[in-house]
Amino acid sequence: MSEDALLSARCLTVSFGEIPALVDVDVDLWPGEMLAVVGESGSGKTTLLNVLSGRLTPERGVVQYLDPAGSLRNVHAMPPPALRRLHRSEWGFVAQNPREVLRMGISAGGNIGERLMAQGARHYGQIRAKALEWLAQVEIDAARIDDLPRAFSGGMLQRLQIARVLVTHPRLVFMDEPTGGLDVSVQARLLDLIRGLVARFGIAAVLVTHDIAVARLLAQRIIVMRRGRVVEAGLTDQVLDDPHHPYTQLLVSSVLQA
Amino acid sequence: MNGYNFAYLDEQTKRMIRRALLKAVAIPGHQVPFGSREMPLPYGWGTGGIQVTASVLGADDVLKVIDQGADDTTNAVSIRRFFARTAGVRTTARTGEATVIQTRHRIPETPLREDQVIVYQVPQPEPLWRLVPSRAETRRMHALADYGVMYVRLYEDVARLGQVAVSYDYPVMVNGRYLMAPSPVPAFDNPKMHRMAALQLFGAGREKRIYAVPPYTEVRSLDFEDHPFRPSRAPHACGLCGATDSYLDEVVTDDRGTRLFVCSDTDYCAHRRARGAG
Numbered sequence: 001m002s003e004d005a006l007l008s009a010r011c012l013t014v015s016f017g018e019i020p021a022l023v024d025v026d027v028d029l030w031p032g033e034m035l036a037v038v039g040e041s042g043s044g045k046t047t048l049l050n051v052l053s054g055r056l057t058p059e060r061g062v063v064q065y066l067d068p069a070g071s072l073r074n075v076h077a078m079p080p081p082a083l084r085r086l087h088r089s090e091w092g093f094v095a096q097n098p099r100e101v102l103r104m105g106i107s108a109g110g111n112i113g114e115r116l117m118a119q120g121a122r123h124y125g126q127i128r129a130k131a132l133e134w135l136a137q138v139e140i141d142a143a144r145i146d147d148l149p150r151a152f153s154g155g156m157l158q159r160l161q162i163a164r165v166l167v168t169h170p171r172l173v174f175m176d177e178p179t180g181g182l183d184v185s186v187q188a189r190l191l192d193l194i195r196g197l198v199a200r201f202g203i204a205a206v207l208v209t210h211d212i213a214v215a216r217l218l219a220q221r222i223i224v225m226r227r228g229r230v231v232e233a234g235l236t237d238q239v240l241d242d243p244h245h246p247y248t249q250l251l252v253s254s255v256l257q258a
Numbered sequence: 259m260n261g262y263n264f265a266y267l268d269e270q271t272k273r274m275i276r277r278a279l280l281k282a283v284a285i286p287g288h289q290v291p292f293g294s295r296e297m298p299l300p301y302g303w304g305t306g307g308i309q310v311t312a313s314v315l316g317a318d319d320v321l322k323v324i325d326q327g328a329d330d331t332t333n334a335v336s337i338r339r340f341f342a343r344t345a346g347v348r349t350t351a352r353t354g355e356a357t358v359i360q361t362r363h364r365i366p367e368t369p370l371r372e373d374q375v376i377v378y379q380v381p382q383p384e385p386l387w388r389l390v391p392s393r394a395e396t397r398r399m400h401a402l403a404d405y406g407v408m409y410v411r412l413y414e415d416v417a418r419l420g421q422v423a424v425s426y427d428y429p430v431m432v433n434g435r436y437l438m439a440p441s442p443v444p445a446f447d448n449p450k451m452h453r454m455a456a457l458q459l460f461g462a463g464r465e466k467r468i469y470a471v472p473p474y475t476e477v478r479s480l481d482f483e484d485h486p487f488r489p490s491r492a493p494h495a496c497g498l499c500g501a502t503d504s505y506l507d508e509v510v511t512d513d514r515g516t517r518l519f520v521c522s523d524t525d526y527c528a529h530r531r532a533r534g535a536g
Binding site: 080081084088103106107109110113114115117118119122123124125127128145146 | 398401402404405406407409410413414416417418482483484485
């Protein structure tokens with residue numbers, strides 16, 4: 001285990017029946033760093049994300065998280081209340097489909113305020129001020145604070161989801177294809193936003209994507225997965241400019257040039 | 259009455275309900291499941307309350323039953339007569355004389371005493387039910403005291419309407435631990451639950467849950483620091499007794515829109531008028 005890694009996983013193994021989803025996967029994530037996990041559908045990316053975030057227990061292997069006090073916590077040995085508290089405060093999860101996470105019948109302000117209220121914020125004026133501040137951070141017009149997410153476009157929903165997660169200043173965010181299903185110009189704007197916020201608040205993130213361009217733009221380090229195994233890992237530019245594994249070479253060469 | 263056990267329910271059932279009650283009293287505000295029985299009245303009319311009352315009733319108890327504060331409405335009259343026939347207990351309309359009070363929608367205006375028990379009829383015991391669709395999830399949320407989502411609902415009200423617009427079944431925190439639905443009593447009655455001298459028992463027949471608030475337990479209505487809880491009441495005096503501190507019903511008295519505000523607690527109103535008020 002690496003001593004100063006924020007999140008560190010060793011020998012993660014998961015299988016769904018006969019199908020191996022993860023085989024002996026090691027991951028290290030340092031504070032303030034963004035790590036991209038790329039690979040084709042079914043390569044185990046999302047499974048890896050679920051295991052790292054404690055939502056899925058692996059058959060073998062450990063995930064350790066370095067808490068702010070400096071002690072290592074075994075994510076899968078944590079009691080459920082502690083894990084839930086972690087997910088509500090120091091961690092965040094950005095899903096591909098914001099409709100699964102956002103409360104569609106609750107206004108944008110209420111959605112952003114939920115994590116604050118779950119942590120014990122009981123001052124309406126302060127919660128509202130925070131919500132306005134975060135709408136500005138994700139470039140949503142402050143006048144939309146009382147609108148329901150139903151009335152928002154896909155890109156705005158995704159930005160709202162990001163505001164909802166980042167409002168408590170998490171140290172570690174898991175992102176599952178945050179730009180999936182958005183058109184290219186909206187994607188570019190969202191990527192720009194994520195890059196800015198992550199840098200400004202020093203957030204570490206694990207980013208799952210099948211889009212090499214997204215990984216290159218956002219992540220310092222990358223791991224390439226195939227059939228549940230890590231086939232290549234390293235600095236993003238290094239791996240993408242000089243891919244060693246045949247699968248990575250195929251992946252890089254199959255990107256369409258505009 | 260021949261062929262029936264005392265207070266209708268058989269002793270084993272009462273024993274089961276009393277065990278649930280003891281557990282409920284030991285964990286204030288926690289919903290305890292129990293094997294709710296078929297009762298000779300429809301769901302929504304107080305099947306939970308009537309089973310709890312049957313289990314705590316003794317031969318020397320005096321029973322009062324109120325429905326929306328009144329002693330003379332159908333529900334109140336039939337439940338009172340039910341226990342008069344099946345248990346042979348004395349019944350009363352006077353809050354002060356009763357030892358067991360079964361209620362729907364109100365808490366009597368007269369403060370209750372240590373030697374009294376109040377039984378609430380509860381249609382929906384789960385305070386989070388409109389917010390979280392899964393019961394497995396609400397149970398987990400209660401276990402972890404994860405109540406942020408309830409505040410989201412209050413936030414929405416304040417954002418949209420400038421104040422919390424929950425007028426009945428206003429959610430409360432019991433003993434600083436469990437979020438509880440106080441049954442559909444008006445928010446006006448919530449402060450009466452706080453450190454009440456009497457034992458408060460809640461029975462939900464259809465949902466098969468019992469919960470309780472022991473005497474002198476803290477019951478706080480949820481609110482924001484800058485939007486404190488304010489019980490609301492119609493800004494009038496009772497048209498019959500002149501009370502300005504009681505919860506009022508609005509009664510339309512003719513077809514030209516004339517209306518009368520009267521105490522919803524009929525016993526309180528009658529008592530005041532007997533003493534020459536109004």
